[in-house]
Amino acid sequence: MKKTLLCLLILCYTMTAPAQSDYRSVLDEILQRGYKESKQNLLGVTIPSFQVTTYAGERIISDELKGKVVVLHFWMMTCPVCMDQLNGLNQLVRQFEHNGEVEFLSFTTETVQFLEDDFFPNYSLLFKIVPDYHQFLGTDFLVPWGFPVSMVVDRQGKIHSVFSMRDWEGEDWPVEISDKLGSSINACLE
Numbered sequence: 001m002k003k004t005l006l007c008l009l010i011l012c013y014t015m016t017a018p019a020q021s022d023y024r025s026v027l028d029e030i031l032q033r034g035y036k037e038s039k040q041n042l043l044g045v046t047i048p049s050f051q052v053t054t055y056a057g058e059r060i061i062s063d064e065l066k067g068k069v070v071v072l073h074f075w076m077m078t079c080p081v082c083m084d085q086l087n088g089l090n091q092l093v094r095q096f097e098h099n100g101e102v103e104f105l106s107f108t109t110e111t112v113q114f115l116e117d118d119f120f121p122n123y124s125l126l127f128k129i130v131p132d133y134h135q136f137l138g139t140d141f142l143v144p145w146g147f148p149v150s151m152v153v154d155r156q157g158k159i160h161s162v163f164s165m166r167d168w169e170g171e172d173w174p175v176e177i178s179d180k181l182g183s184s185i186n187a188c189l190e
Contacts, residue, residue, distance in 0.1 A: 039162045046157050047072075052107075055115060055129040060105065062157070069102045069160075069188040070153040071181060073127055076109040077119055081165045082148040086125055088178030093126035095182060101155075102185055107133040150177065152184040160188050 050062045073089065075082035089104075096102040106127035110119060115131050152160045161184040163177050 039164075042151075042159050042162055045159050047151075047153055047159060052105075052130045052133065054105075055112065055131050058128065060128070060130070065103055065153075066157050067101075067155050069155060069185055071102070071104045071127075071185065072151045072153060073104070073106045073148065074108075074150070075106065075148045077114070079147045083123070085148055085177065086123055090124060090126045092178050092181055092185075096185060097126075099189070101189060104128060105130060109134055150181055152181060152188060154188045160184055 047062065050060075052060050054060060071092075075085070077083065093104050096104075104127040106125055106129045108115070108129060108131055111132045115129070119125075146164065149162065149164045151162050154160045161180070163180055165177075
């Protein structure tokens with residue numbers, strides 16, 4: 001339970017000082033306010049730099065993503081809401097898969113073994129999956145709203161939009177979030 005709570009609150013990547021201070025100062029304010037009031041303060045903030053390895057073994061360095069629109073999606077398999085989103089997220093990837101200007105990265109708390117034993121035999125996610133991302137955890141790049149959380153990052157590496165299940169109520173929210181993400185991606189591509 002403590003591990004899950006920690007994973008819900010903290011996501012860290014290898015940071016660069018300028019992005020760290022900008023993002024961190026905004027997050028300090030967010031942690032003192034409610035979600036809907038504070039998430040708007042993240043818009044336009046540069047994401048911290050990171051280096052991660054995907055399930056497929058691909059090394060992703062955030063600085064090399066500049067010039068692309070990037071969707072960052074944070075989830076865990078034991079989160080029913082996260083699992084409800086999979087079809088909509090896969091449709092979103094299919095919508096933009098032939099556009100070389102959009103990158104989809106998924107960060108999960110699940111280990112490689114757990115993904116192989118429990119996720120892949122039963123589910124599909126077309127995002128590049130970064131397993132066991134808490135190996136990069138610390139206190140500099142927090143996602144303080146629980147799971148799932150999706151962020152669209154513009155070509156300059158700045159946060160264009162942030163979405164979590166707290167943004168919607170009702171049965172259609174998995175479809176709505178995919179639509180909102182798609183609209184945000186399109187706005188960043190213009």
